[in-house]
Amino acid sequence: MPKIYITYAVTPSKELIISSYHEKVQSKSNAAALVRKEGLKLKDLQEIEGEFPKASQDAIQSKLLELLSTLDGRLESEFEKVTYRGDLNLCTSDKSPTDCLFDGTLNRFFSGKEVYLILESANKEYVEDGIALADKNGLTGATLQTKTGVSEKLTKTYPSSGVQSKGVPSPDADALAQNTVKIKDPGALSEALVKVGVFTNKETTSEASNPEALVQESTQKTNKITG
Numbered sequence: 001m002p003k004i005y006i007t008y009a010v011t012p013s014k015e016l017i018i019s020s021y022h023e024k025v026q027s028k029s030n031a032a033a034l035v036r037k038e039g040l041k042l043k044d045l046q047e048i049e050g051e052f053p054k055a056s057q058d059a060i061q062s063k064l065l066e067l068l069s070t071l072d073g074r075l076e077s078e079f080e081k082v083t084y085r086g087d088l089n090l091c092t093s094d095k096s097p098t099d100c101l102f103d104g105t106l107n108r109f110f111s112g113k114e115v116y117l118i119l120e121s122a123n124k125e126y127v128e129d130g131i132a133l134a135d136k137n138g139l140t141g142a143t144l145q146t147k148t149g150v151s152e153k154l155t156k157t158y159p160s161s162g163v164q165s166k167g168v169p170s171p172d173a174d175a176l177a178q179n180t181v182k183i184k185d186p187g188a189l190s191e192a193l194v195k196v197g198v199f200t201n202k203e204t205t206s207e208a209s210n211p212e213a214l215v216q217e218s219t220q221k222t223n224k225i226t227g
Contacts, residue, residue, distance in 0.1 A: 016081065
């Protein structure tokens with residue numbers, strides 16, 4: 001019967017490390033590699049496992065969430081971030097990608113926590129299949145890769161959504177190309193103009209009561225930027 005092996009630990013920085021594979025040794029070794037960077041040792045790792053009769057997508061998701069529920073129930077107050085590393089085709093009989101790892105299920109399960117996925121396979125073709133599904137689903141906050149030691153390397157990273165880069169933001173060319181903007185919420189408009197680098201927070205605060213003036217001034221500034 002298919003079996004899921006999970007090795008986990010919570011780091012001093014309040015990060016829940018989860019290593020989830022259909023092979024026990026790999027689950028433990030990859031968990032050890034992740035927690036070692038945080039100063040933890042093998043003795044700090046804990047393990048759970050679960051088997052189920054049929055390797056259907058629904059059955060895999062059900063068992064995985066059942067196992068993760070035992071962690072979340074005991075550790076919820078102890079962690080703020082989740083790093084999940086595991087087989088991208090966890091327990092699937094045809095080696096196809098495991099749907100619940102690519103459709104936001106884990107993000108919804110750990111709602112309110114920052115979640116990052118490291119999904120991998122020893123077979124480059126399976127990684128390519130995973131990348132195709134990730135692209136189709138608009139996956140964020142993940143790295144898809146071939147496993148360590150594989151000669152044919154393949155890696156693709158999907159940045160986390162909602163995480164802004166530091167420094168001065170570059171204007172959004174598509175947003176600047178629009179001739180007209182329907183003003184429904186002056187506050188939202190102000191935030192949007194800050195994001196595309198037209199205004200600072202201080203400037204938008206002073207203009208928020210007059211959205212038409214805000215748009216007019218933004219047009220003048222964006223013309224200078226795109227000049």
